[in-house]
Amino acid sequence: MIEYRTGGLVVSEGQLDSPGTYLPFDSMQMFRAAWELPAQCAAAWRLGQEAALPPAKRYRNIVVAGLGGSAIGGDLLRVFTAGRLGIPVVVNRDYRLPRFVDDGTLVFVVSYSGNTEETLSAYEDARAKGASLVALTAGGKLGERAKADGVPLVAIPAGIAPRAATGYLFLPTLAVLERLSLLEGMAAEVDGLVQHLEALRGQYGPDTPVEQNPAKKLAKSLYGRLPVIWGVAGTTEVAAQRWKGQINENAKAPAYWNVFPELNHNEIVGFEQPGEVLGSIWLVILRDPEDHPRVNLRMEITRSFVGAAAGISEFTASGPTRLARLYSLVYLGDYTSLYLAVLYGTDPGPVRVIDHLKAELGRM
Numbered sequence: 230m231i232e233y234r235t236g237g238l239v240v241s242e243g244q245l246d247s248p249g250t251y252l253p254f255d256s257m258q259m260f261r262a263a264w265e266l267p268a269q270c271a272a273a274w275r276l277g278q279e280a281a282l283p284p285a286k287r288y289r290n291i292v293v294a295g296l297g298g299s300a301i302g303g304d305l306l307r308v309f310t311a312g313r314l315g316i317p318v319v320v321n322r323d324y325r326l327p328r329f330v331d332d333g334t335l336v337f338v339v340s341y342s343g344n345t346e347e348t349l350s351a352y353e354d355a356r357a358k359g360a361s362l363v364a365l366t367a368g369g370k371l372g373e374r375a376k377a378d379g380v381p382l383v384a385i386p387a388g389i390a391p392r393a394a395t396g397y398l399f400l401p402t403l404a405v406l407e408r409l410s411l412l413e414g415m416a417a418e419v420d421g422l423v424q425h426l427e428a429l430r431g432q433y434g435p436d437t438p439v440e441q442n443p444a445k446k447l448a449k450s451l452y453g454r455l456p457v458i459w460g461v462a463g464t465t466e467v468a469a470q471r472w473k474g475q476i477n478e479n480a481k482a483p484a485y486w487n488v489f490p491e492l493n494h495n496e497i498v499g500f501e502q503p504g505e506v507l508g509s510i511w512l513v514i515l516r517d518p519e520d521h522p523r524v525n526l527r528m529e530i531t532r533s534f535v536g537a538a539a540g541i542s543e544f545t546a547s548g549p550t551r552l553a554r555l556y557s558l559v560y561l562g563d564y565t566s567l568y569l570a571v572l573y574g575t576d577p578g579p580v581r582v583i584d585h586l587k588a589e590l591g592r593m
């Protein structure tokens with residue numbers, strides 16, 4: 230029997246503005262980690278500057294191997310670099326790596342705990358295929374193996390939930406790629422990101438009342454509903470996927486995501502029935518100023534097909550740089566999922582179902 234709730238924490242909507250009523254129940258300090266994300270990003274960037282480097286050679290492709298909270302940094306890297314890197318970035322959430330991986334591949338092996346079995350398997354596969362590796366971890370078996378094998382290691386501080394460590398799990402990869410001369414101008418991107426996140430936390434943080442706080446307001450809309458998050462391929466897709474995962478893991482609630490333009494070719498047809506299911510859906514559309522103009526048009530037309538949903542909220546990425554824009558919506562989703570956890574009376578930190586599954590697998 231798995232217990233989901235802390236017990237005793239029942240927070241009414243109005244109490245979102247009284248952090249003292251719920252922060253003591255946040256056993257893994259998820260709110261604190263969210264507040265400290267800007268400093269985490271700055272520290273993560275420095276870690277990447279100090280890390281040992283893999284050989285400087287003409288890489289043909291890059292793979293990020295990881296799962297869950299450790300994989301989303303790979304998607305941030307993939308989307309952020311799509312217009313800048315001349316080689317593909319592939320995110321691999323599996324035991325095995327694709328056939329194309331060889332001695333021309335740079336593989337970032339990312340696992341916060343260092344003990345995720347799929348990631349450890351991918352690490353061995355990467356080595357067997359002759360790829361160059363960089364490991365990012367707070368320890369565990371991955372840390373031990375990287376040290377023993379002489380694999381460059383970005384040693385991340387331990388003690389936070391993997392999904393609260395996206396800065397540590399992502400920004401060092403940018404630093405490594407810049408130091409390998411594959412990217413440029415990253416310091417300005419990271420500065421812009423840190424400053425923008427500092428500004429945003431003033432809007433999203435627990436001390437900002439519901440009326441001025443888009444994250445709290447949205448959590449109230451999502452409460453009791455089925456969140457369906459729609460992003461855009463190449464821009465807000467990472468944020469949409471992240472929102473889904475954060476609602477699942479923090480609020481312990483279902484959520485689904487998809488992207489424009491693909492959802493225009495299937496998902497919108499599914500808004501005719503059944504009414505009671507559709508009426509529980511709250512749509513969240515995540516946009517970026519760089520979205521293709523035809524995609525913007527698609528969004529307008531799409532809204533006319535989804536009237537059966539309970540409601541639609543729309544947010545546009547903000548920030549001085551592309552990196553800041555990518556992260557701005559991730560940050561809004563992180564805070565929204567934390568407030569939704571509060572409304573559901575759930576301790577946002579522990580993910581007992583995942584721990585249980587890993588423990589069961591560990592016995593087999």
Ligand code: F6R
Nearest residue numbers: 297298299340341342345391392
């Ligand atoms: C937990 C979380 C999970 C883990 C995933 C992989 O906070 O976000 O999605 O990230 O189970 O574990 P790690 O990150 O330790 O490799």
